[in-house]
Amino acid sequence: MYDVIIIGGGPAASAAAVYVARKKLKTVVITESFGGQSQVSDDIQNWIGEKSISGFDLAKKLEEHVRSFSDVVEVKMPERVLGVRSIKCNEATHVCDFEVKTEEGNIYEGKSMILAAGARRRKLGVPGEDAFNGKGVAYCSTCDAPVFAGKEVAVVGGGNAGLEAVVDLFPYAKKIYLLARGDALKGDPITQEKIKNHPQVEIIYNAETQEILGDKFVNGVRYKDVKTGEEKIIAVGGVFVEIGSVPNSEMAKDLVELDNYGQIKIDSKHASTSHPGVFAAGDITDDPYKQNNISAGDGVKAALAAYGYLQKRAKQSPAAEK
């Protein structure tokens, strides 16, 4: 029986692990990898204290920091959580233990839990997307932009991620169509400036992607002009999907309250969820700012709140702590 089960390996989970370790709580961290979503970022320039760090190096630093507490923190990696539930609940005190099941067939039990499994890329959900995944449909422009050298490609998404994908493709792609759903771009003005009026870029507004076309590899994308209802096909050899993220909260949907976007609702003062003893931090929550630094801070809150909860719990029902 662990004091704390932490699910995730990004900045929120890592910060939580460091803080619970310093409280000498018996902890297990279950994660597929360290670093979170910015793991694939080439250059992070806003991680406080580092003018510039790659996602790869940030991930290593987080992992090293967490593993330096190996006396109290066990790391289970790579391991994927399938579901979490409460067990042995005391009806009078509302104190429960928690059980975590993983794809690897392991079961972990803990007195408290910190859900910090972050978010993953949102998919378009259109025909052809899965069939051509890796065959022209790409989700990591920093990784795969060079593979599309000399080709015409489409980027779907008018937010920051979409604009940055366009910039990543500048040195390689012959032509880049940017498909934005709205009638304006949403990303930072500084990046918008870089791509508007750029000779390689054609921005298509009000474009709703309908289908990815191809035979062996992608050879086109079909979209609908939402203003006119007209459907058009552009010939491209690649489609980069950059339309935001979805929280990895499915595992906890029967345990804690989620909002309409699937984000775990938290009281941001104490990182607490709708279930006593369960805390959440980072991009899995309804906190509005999806940022590494915020996630780290929220992870700290979750750790301190879990510590407070465990102390209270020990006083309330000392027998259960044996």
Place this chain on the structure above:
Amino acid sequence: MAKIYTTPSCVYCKMAKEFFAKHGIAYEEKNVAQDVSARDEMVQKSGQLGVPVIDIDGQIIIGFDQPRLAELLGIK
């Protein structure tokens, strides 16, 4: 001999190379951002427009699939 097709900015490529280094596996690296013929070779072998692609004695692994790499290389 293991062969890995990479781009310089690809994190999963770095992870795969670290995995090789950690387990003392010799490998040849092909940077497809610079080497167009290597890119075409990669696409032809794997049917993939994405890195990393790893070739271990003709067995093609797509992405940094650690369990499968470990299995093919006999790493426990």
